[in-house]
């Protein structure tokens with residue numbers, strides 16, 4: 671069995687925690703042990719005061735080409751039901767710090783679903799996305815039909831999900847799946863710069879903005895507005911609010927403490 675510590679790697683640079691998917695020989699196909707490791711490291715970074723932003727990316731020529739087909743091909747429905755594997759995927763939604771996905775090469779099937787668990791995606795110009803599950807006689811199971819539909823609407827989601835066709839980084843940008851395209855050789859560098867910008871913002875604001883955006887996706891406008899205004903009020907108990915507004919009045923740069 672593959673050594674658990676090698677299917678992903680982690681490092682901290684500045685205030686950014688990196689998680690690297692590291693099964694390049696199989697295009698970072700995600701097996702269950704790997705997914706558990708990703709979730710565990712995400713939660714670890716979420717508790718680590720030195721880390722403000724998390725970056726998820728893949729080693730080699732893919733972000734991830736899907737869930738590991740070798741691992742699941744002989745499963746039956748009861749195995750899968752008892753395994754309850756998606757409960758681990760759900761935990762990614764509880765990570766409070768922003769997660770930036772940096773996608774190079776393929777982001778397919780479960781790999782695309784993992785990318786869609788990130789708060790924001792940067793992609794290299796050669797990235798390719800898609801849900802090829804239909805050609806395997808299955809369908810997405812880790813939120814693909816749900817998150818993609820919410821992001822791009824029914825017309826585009828149906829097209830990509832029903833045909834299984836791959837689409838380009840440019841199409842992903844145009845349809846709102848990714849936020850920014852970067853030349854391939856600069857992806858990590860640009861992602862790090864982007865992450866550092868967010869890492870230097872007041873972290874309570876970042877935390878509540880993330881929560882509020884997620885709430886807006888999931889609930890009615892009325893409920894989301896109530897949630898937003900509670901978070902807005904809460905920030906007025908923070909030192910960073912005092913510092914931010916005083917710095918503005920004093921015409922100087924703010925020094926945020928994350929409190």
Ligand code: HXC
Nearest residue numbers: 695696697699735736737738739740778779780802811812
């Ligand atoms: C297991 C995989 C894999 C996967 C690639 N590999 N994707 N192994 N699971 N999802 C392996 C190949 O078998 C091969 O191993 C090696 O990685 C390199 O891949 P090639 O196919 O030789 O590369 P290439 O010709 O460049 O084609 C790249 C590719 C193709 C187009 C991405 O690999 C591909 O179609 N992969 C499967 C994509 C897919 O169907 N994903 C959805 C999976 S289902 P060897 O040993 O031959 O060198 C899914 C459901 C999620 O994700 C459900 C929720 C968790």
